[in-house]
Structure formats: structure tokens, C-alpha cells
Amino acid sequence: MKKLLFLLFLLASCSKNVVNIYAETDFNNNEKVFLVQYLENRPVLKDSTIINDGNFNFSDTITYPEMHYLFFEDIMGSVPVILEPGQINLKIYKDSLPSSKVSGTKSNEDFLKYRSEITEYTDELSKIDLEIGNAVRSFDSLIAKDLQSQFILIRKKLTDYELDYIENNNDSYMSSLILKRMIYERSIDFDVADSLLNNFSQNIKNTNSSIEIKKIIDNYNLTNSESPRIGSFAPKFSGPGLNGEVISLSSIKSKYILLDFWASWCAPCRVDNPGLAESMNKYDSDDFIIVGVSLDINEASWKKAIGDDGIEKWIHISSLKYFNDPISKLYNIASEGVPTSFLIDPERKIIAKNIKGGELEFILNSSLRNN
Secondary structure, three states: OOHHHHHHHHHHHHHOOOOEEEEEEOOOOHHHHHHHHOOOEEEEEEEEEOOEOOOOEEEOOOOOOOOEHHHOOOOOOOOEEOOEEEEEEEEEEEOEEEEOEOOOOOHHHHHHHHHHHHHHHHHHHHHHHHHHHHHHOOOOOOHHHHHHHHHHHHHHHHHHHHHHHHOOOOOHHHHHHHHHHHHHHHOHHHHHHHHHOOOOOOOOOHHHHHHHHHHHHHHHHHHHHOOOOOOOOOOOOOOOOOOEEEEHHOOOOOEEEEEEEEOOOOOOOOOOHHHHHHOOOOOOOOEEEEEEEEEOOOHHHHHHHHHHHOOOEEEEOOOOHHHHHHHHHHHOOHOOOOEEEEEEEEOOOOEEOOOOHHHHHHHHHHHHHOO
């Protein structure tokens, strides 16, 4: 009798955690669908099925909300869907995956509302980013500078909206996802992030994204130390280049090196990149070179940003590990954020930090004349 009661208890508990996904599509019959979750930033196939009469479904058990993605055979892109207990309904369009609709549970409704409310900011940022590129290519520095100020202003409005969202929605899975991204981008102080995390409901604290946030904050608190100081020798480093080749500090022969930490997702970095490239082009590579250390995790995004920003002549390094990049740890970039740069002289000492434009060129011109 006890065994029967225990079994009934287990069945009842499991039924509370059941998630059912039902999708209507305009795909052909027998086309494959893959349900993928990213764990520690690596894709893991959770399930797969085929489309029948324009429909497909998945069923599983899950305790806490977690982001998943639907991929389709021979189709670029994916449809994000948050798995959590309940009925999730999808309307998927083959020729326009981003237009697909997801509804039916709290987290997916929150996701839809969040994306709708930030559209005005993201659309404006994309527009300004495009105009900055046009201004840079036209060598119109005054317009580019004005556009950069506009970009920073809109970006701040978006950040303020997101912080307000997190503070007022401590039981929303979206708050955890937003905070995780802000931690990775280093657009929020760790103390503020820790306070917001501690205010989450227990259900949200138990999600993978919140666990990852806590791990990053704990590691930061354990390893936090001063970054290399002006006047000290630059810590020796090595890392993989664009084609997988190993690039080290000792292998770079330029007299002066600007070691620049950046990422494709870092808006201020992207604003600075064209100007830094313009400065570098004024010097012979034997005298001055920029070494860009990217904190990207997506190789395609990293390489696309290099082309878009016109920084192909830089030396590029990335382990594609966000702030877990070994060079980033060596220079304690987690406490600095990006962009952060160090100007290194021929003796391989750090002589300046976070300089650009006229200030960078003044130091280079003076130093090169003296040498």
C-alpha cells in the first residue's frame, strides 16, 4: 500500500511539471525539427521530431523555466521558446522564422512583452549604427561623433529600462536572462548584479541562467585583484588568432602595441573601433599595431564585426570564452569591463591605459620621436 501511495505521489508530482509544445507550421510533411538547449554555451540536442500535416509537438517534464531553441532542417535561424510546465502554443512561418509566435505560459508571454517594449530602442540603435558606418566611410568625423553621442544616449535608455524591468519583475525568467547578458557584457557592477540576483524568487534563482550569474559573481569575488598598473611590465600572453594560429606577446615585433579588449556585443567598443583603426593606419606596422582581444563566444559574430568595423589590419585573438578568456583573466578585465586597452612600449611595459584618438597619437608621436 505504501509503495502504491508513493508511486501515485510521484505521478502527481511529475504531472505538475509536464510541458507540452504544440506547433502549427507551413512546413512540408516529414521535415525535421530539433529541440536544442545551450548548456555552458554549447548546443545540446534535447529531442527531435518530424512535421506531420503542418503540425508537430514535444512533451517533457521540467521544473524551472529554461530557454530552448527550435531548429529546422536546411533552414537558417531558429525560434526561441522557453520551456516550463504548461501548454505552449506556436505558430511558425517557414519564410520568416523571426515572425513566429509563441504563447501559452508566463515566461513566454513575458518574453513577447519584453521584445515588444524594447523594439523602439533596438530599432533606433540599429539605425544609428548604420549611419555611423556611413559617416566613418565618408570620413565625416563631426557627424560620426554626434551619432556616437546619440547611440550612447539610446543605449542608456535601454539599460535603464532593463534595470527597471529586473527590479520590478523578480519572479520573471526574463529578469534572469537580461541580468546574465548584462553580466557578460560587463554593463553592470557586480555588487548591483548580486543585489538584483538575491532579490529573485526562489524559482528564478534555480534556473540555469541564475546559477551561472551566481557562479560568475562568486568567481569574481574570489579572484578580484588589481589589473596591471601603468609602469609595470605587461603580463605575457598567447592565444588563438583568426585562423587558429597561436599569437603571443613575444611574437609581435611592433615597437608600440595597443592591447584592446572588446567584443562584437559591446556597443561602446564598436563605436571606438573605426577611430582606433584610423589612428593605426597613420603609422607603420613596425612602429605601432593594435592587438584586439575579443571576448566574443560566437566566432561568426566576432569575424563579422571585424569586417563591419574596418579593423581587418589589427592582430586578432580570441578564445571565444567571454570573460573566461585566459588573456582577459590575466589582465583582470572582469573588474574593468570592455572596452579596456593598455598601451605597451618597446620594453613591454604599460605606459598608458584606455587612451584613443588625439591622446593616443600624441603619446605615440612623442615616444617615437624620442626613440
